[in-house]
Amino acid sequence: MSMFVSLTINGLAMGMVYALLAMGLVLLVRAVGSLNFAQGDFLMMGAYVSFGYIYMLKMPEIIGVILSVITYAAIGAAFMVSFYWPVRKAKWSQAIMVCTLAASMIFKDAANLIFGTTTKAPSAIMPGSLKIAGLSLQYQYLIIIGVCFFVILGVFTLFEKLYFGRMMEAASQNKYAAELIGIPTILTMAATYMISMTIAGIGGYLVAPIFLVETTLTKLQLRAFAGVVVGGFGSLKGAIYGCILIGLIESYSTYVITTYKDLVVFGALLLTLVIRPQGFFGESIAEKA
Amino acid sequence: MLEIRDLHAYYGAIEGLKGVDIQVADGSITCIIGSNGAGKTTLLKSISNVVTRKGSITWNGQEITGLKPTKIAKLGITHVPEGRQVFPGLTVRENLETGTIGWHGFFGHGRYEEDLDRVFQLFPRLKERENQKGWSLSGGEQQMLAIGRALMARPRLLLLDEPSMGLAPLIIEEMFKKIVEINRVSRLPVLLVEQNASLALEISDYAYVIEQGRISFHGKASELRDDPRIVAAYLGQFAGQKGA
Numbered sequence: 001m002s003m004f005v006s007l008t009i010n011g012l013a014m015g016m017v018y019a020l021l022a023m024g025l026v027l028l029v030r031a032v033g034s035l036n037f038a039q040g041d042f043l044m045m046g047a048y049v050s051f052g053y054i055y056m057l058k059m060p061e062i063i064g065v066i067l068s069v070i071t072y073a074a075i076g077a078a079f080m081v082s083f084y085w086p087v088r089k090a091k092w093s094q095a096i097m098v099c100t101l102a103a104s105m106i107f108k109d110a111a112n113l114i115f116g117t118t119t120k121a122p123s124a125i126m127p128g129s130l131k132i133a134g135l136s137l138q139y140q141y142l143i144i145i146g147v148c149f150f151v152i153l154g155v156f157t158l159f160e161k162l163y164f165g166r167m168m169e170a171a172s173q174n175k176y177a178a179e180l181i182g183i184p185t186i187l188t189m190a191a192t193y194m195i196s197m198t199i200a201g202i203g204g205y206l207v208a209p210i211f212l213v214e215t216t217l218t219k220l221q222l223r224a225f226a227g228v229v230v231g232g233f234g235s236l237k238g239a240i241y242g243c244i245l246i247g248l249i250e251s252y253s254t255y256v257i258t259t260y261k262d263l264v265v266f267g268a269l270l271l272t273l274v275i276r277p278q279g280f281f282g283e284s285i286a287e288k289a
Numbered sequence: 290m291l292e293i294r295d296l297h298a299y300y301g302a303i304e305g306l307k308g309v310d311i312q313v314a315d316g317s318i319t320c321i322i323g324s325n326g327a328g329k330t331t332l333l334k335s336i337s338n339v340v341t342r343k344g345s346i347t348w349n350g351q352e353i354t355g356l357k358p359t360k361i362a363k364l365g366i367t368h369v370p371e372g373r374q375v376f377p378g379l380t381v382r383e384n385l386e387t388g389t390i391g392w393h394g395f396f397g398h399g400r401y402e403e404d405l406d407r408v409f410q411l412f413p414r415l416k417e418r419e420n421q422k423g424w425s426l427s428g429g430e431q432q433m434l435a436i437g438r439a440l441m442a443r444p445r446l447l448l449l450d451e452p453s454m455g456l457a458p459l460i461i462e463e464m465f466k467k468i469v470e471i472n473r474v475s476r477l478p479v480l481l482v483e484q485n486a487s488l489a490l491e492i493s494d495y496a497y498v499i500e501q502g503r504i505s506f507h508g509k510a511s512e513l514r515d516d517p518r519i520v521a522a523y524l525g526q527f528a529g530q531k532g533a
Contacts, residue, residue: 098422163386164395170376170387180337180440182362182391 002135003179007251013141014223015247016148017043020203021224022231022239023155024196030172030234032084032194034096038219039200040221041107046072046201047208048111048219052124056115061125069198069203076197079103080190108215120213125206144206151199152240158195168192223250232279241281290315291366291446296344298328298335298502300341306342307502313446316476318468320489320510322523323499329482330371332499333448337361338369348446361390363444371454373435377424381415384423384434388441401441408437411467417434429460433467440471446476447471447479453488461485465492486493486523490514498523 021039028036049071053064083103087095126139159165168244171188178185204217211217223246231242246265253264272279291313293471298306306328313319323329338358346354353361362368367388376384385408387399393399409416412433418426426434433453439447452468452472469492474480483489490496493510498519506519513519 016359051320083408163393165396166379166383166386167390170379170384173376173378174374176339177376178387179339179358180362180368180370181438182359185388187395259444 005135006137007255008248009078009137009141009145011248011251012244013144013148013247014207014250015227015244016145016152017203017207017263018220018223018243018247019152019240020148020199020227022243023152023236024200025224025228026234027159027172027192029195030086030132031168031189032096033093035100036196037100038079038083038103038107038217039048039095039196039224040218042072042105042197042200043204043207043220044111044215044217045075045107045197047213048204048205049075049201050117050205051120051208051213052115054122055122060280065205072198073194075201077190079197080193081240084189084193104218104286108218111215115213122213124209140209147202151202155195155199156236156240164191169170171255202259223243223247223265226265229269230272230279231281235279235281236283238279242279245280290349292345292347293332293336293479294345294347296332296342296346297333298331298340298342300331300340300470305327305502306335308344309499309502309504311497311504311507313477313478313480314495316472317494318472318479318481318492319495319497320481320483320493321497321499322483322486322489324523327499328502329484329499330450331502333368333370333450333482335490336366336448341414345473361389362442365391365443366448367391367439367442367444367446368448369435369439369450371450372427373431375423375426375431375438377422377433379423380420381418381423381426381434382420385415385437385441388438389443391442404441404443409441411440411470412437428455429457429464431455432464436467436471444477447477448478449481449483451482451484453483461488468492486519487514490519490524 007053021043024042025036025039042165050064050068053059053067054061057153059067065289071223083099084096087099090096108260124140125143129136129138159169167183168191171183171185172192175185224243227243227246228239230241231238246268249268250261250265253261293309293311296306296309297304309332321329321332330339334340336346338356338361344354345352348364348366354365355414376387379387385405389399389404393401399437414430415433415437418430423431423434429501436452440527449468452464456464465488469480471477481489481493488515490510496507496510496513498513505515506516
């Protein structure tokens with residue numbers, strides 16, 4: 001029983017981190033019509049940046065976090081200017097996607113150049129674990145769940161409830177009509193990039209004490225992809241539920257086979273594609289104007 | 290008043306408009322009729338600055354030729370594009386809300402409940418469909434939504450591109466009645482681009498005929514209706530359709 005609870009907590013925490021990646025992924029797909037293969041690198045950069053502020057520049061944690069978030073937003077804007085803007089009118093629309101592949105390599109090498117190739121180990125945001133009713137739950141995972149919950153809720157509210165988010169949605173659904181009624185699509189797009197990088201970066205900061213800071217952090221992106229597909233491609237809600245499901249499946253599978261947990265995760269992905277290719281939680285928005 | 294002088298528009302090497310002069314008087318409905326590919330849609334796109342063009346476009350004396358599409362929308366020149374272009378994943382109400390961006394701004398606090406009510410009064414059908422997604426509407430409802438969204442922008446000039454396209458004859462008649470109503474109630478000038486020449490001439494005050502990127506005739510709509518050249522070229526083929 002206690003095993004089950006702690007596996008659930010771990011799975012939930014990781015699923016929510018995948019959800020941070022996946023939400024950014026979906027927002028970008030909707031805004032620019034192309035997958036971002038540097039999404040995992042956003043997370044990795046997030047881990048490096050916060051490590052740099054807190055451990056290399058020795059800032060207090062809270063100031064480091066605030067500066068990190070500002071830096072994440074700036075990186076997001078810079079990413080748009082350098083990897084989207086020059087190719088936005090390319091005749092071959094997949095040019096945008098290919099550019100994100102290049103960006104991914106550049107990010108990894110830049111991280112190694114700036115921070116060095118040694119693996120860095122930040123300590124947990126709150127070390128130790130919560131002991132309750134015979135259970136021992138690491139604070140780090142509980143913090144991840146708490147922070148992710150508010151970030152996910154915040155982004156979701158922005159897009160589903162607030163005026164600004166509505167305009168961003170409109171611009172991503174029909175750029176031409178949005179321009180004609182006066183929505184500055186360049187601003188909504190920049191905001192999308194900034195939000196996307198920021199939430200991924202927060203994910204990086206949160207998982208850094210668990211996975212350590214190194215360039216292999218980018219591999220979490222594959223779980224986010226799996227979550228997006230399982231949940232239903234293109235839907236924010238689907239991405240969130242799908243990723244949590246993937247996180248839980250991954251966590252429970254370690255009870256049986258630790259070595260082959262990837263097999264279980266991507267097996268679940270394949271199974272979804274076979275029995276329900278449109279995903280489990282997506283709303284069916286027909287591609288019709 | 291909107292005044293267009295010597296307007297040229299280009300699609301790559303192809304010249305879509307070859308020197309067009311048009312005026313839209315305050316409070317009037319002005320229509321532009323012509324066959325497919327004559328340059329009607331290009332003309333509206335030129336006003337909104339979404340095609341490459343040169344020439345002069347002034348709005349109440351202000352030169353707007355160099356302005357970005359979003360700036361032109363902010364001035365109150367609201368373009369209802371060809372093929373409606375509603376936002377498929379937003380509900381009817383959300384679609385209407387997007388229309389307010391020009392005067393509301395991203396973080397403004399302006400209220401638009403009254404604007405919504407007015408649109409719902411004009412198109413009760415939209416009220417019934419308030420929480421349905423844009424893609425699920427019929428063609429006529431989408432056209433109402435596109436016009437409603439434009440009205441939410443508190444327009445000072447309405448550019449309508451082929452509001453009759455793909456609609457059943459009865460719905461077209463209704464749509465045109467609404468356009469007249471919109472124009473009469475607030476003296477909102479309308480520039481209407483339309484293939485259905487007989488209906489367009491019926492509701493318009495002034496009309497232009499466009500042929501291969503040039504204006505070939507213009508005059509009061511009532512006079513053009515009886516002009517034998519117009520009847521032969523544009524009304525003959527539509528006469529049967531009107532009663533259908």
